[in-house]
Amino acid sequence: MSRRVPLMLQVVTGDPRPINRQIVDGVRRLIASGELPVGAALPSVRGLAQQLAVNPNTVAKAYTELTTEGWLDARAGLGLFVAIPRQRLSDDERARRLDDAVQRFAGDIIGLDYPASTVLDRVAVELDLCLPKKSA
Template sequence: MSDIKAVNIHIAPGDTRPIFKQIVDGIRMEIACGNLPVGCKLPSVRGLAMQLTINANTVAKAYNELTSQGLLEARQGLGLFVSQPRQQLNLAEQQKRLDNAVQTLVNQVAYLDFEPQQILDKVSSALGKLATSSKNETGNHE
């Protein structure tokens, strides 16, 4: 049986996103960065709720959302595991979400005192972390 992997996410009380959404986003990023690899067992609803000192119903809602997105899979009697990635969105929906995300980023940084290149460098660096973890997962294993 696989060991339970610690989920390294933090809840920010001042964040405008609901707590369950912060959990969804945090776990999605942990998966994308390779910190929670495919087949990895996640803490129980109660376990993560205790770790984050939040209501178990909030964690259950986040886990349900991640399961419906295809990122987690429930195994009867065993718990929740990171599932094999599969693209569930068509190309048009992927493009729409990318456009929305870019527009949100632009709106958030429009009035900050940064040059466009500084912003692009930050985005490139963040995406580079994702690309690095993806290469490590598909790279040669000795």
């Protein structure tokens, strides 16, 4: 059985996203980057709630969303584990979500007055940090 380790997540009070969204986004990022490998055990709802100093219902809501989307597997009596990767969304839904995310992002950064090349470079760096690490 996998040992449970604290998730390296932070909840930022000034973030416009709700806390459960920050948790969902953080866990997705950890899984996508390979920092949380397939089969890794996640902390219990209470354990993560204590670690982040948030309400357990908030963590439960985030875990439910991640399980529904196929990022996590719930095993009766054992807890939550990182699921085997699979296509979680239809192509149409993936395209819709990408469009929504790009539109939100563009709306958020347009007033910062950076050249497009600077923005694209920063996005590329961030994506490189999130994508699974390739081993030689």
